[in-house]
Amino acid sequence: NAGVTQTPKFQVLKTGQSMTLQCAQDMNHEYMSWYRQDPGMGLRLIHYSVGAGITDQGEVPNGYNVSRSTTEDFPLRLLSAAPSQTSVYFCASSGTPSGNTIYFGEGSWLTVV
């Protein structure tokens, strides 16, 4: 059972480039979300989804897009990367049959130069 899988683990982008962080879960969870974590800031919610075809904004959504075409996948797109988006990104999932527990991926380290 792989849980929550994120790719890539490390990425360097130039300002203005676009890219997609991939996230997949194999636990049949309805709920998936993306967080970013910066030093001294804790985990901040970017976007989340309560099911296939449904997404909504979190606390810091600007500069990011998401889609949820399947239950398993929840990619995060950076439209035009900026140095302020240098961060560690975590994908998470939760829901039945795992109860209320949130499961996190191992993180994606993104540097924008």
Added chain:
Amino acid sequence: DAKTTQPTSMDCAEGRAANLPCNHSTISGNEYVYWYRQIHSQGPQYIIHGLKNNETNEMASLIITEDRKSSTLILPHATLRDTAVYYCIVRSLNAGNNRKLIWGLGTSLAVNP
């Protein structure tokens, strides 16, 4: 979801019990107390959760006060591998309501040899 307050950092000697406090004075009746930890450079990991009764699993014990306004996570025999940031959060039974989760900065626990 209610906000929690935790000490910024704590130290513990290896082999001794680590007691990590959390205040959640505005917790409502349908909110559970959850504990997660984040070892450096990894995604947060679920530890334990509870509603009003004390709980124990293979990782830790959770003691919740009778008024539910505070709780304590107990690592009975701390090891060096327990050095991590510990997050206390409260969540409603609506597992999809992740957007209201406030993770805060947690408690940085250092287990010393």
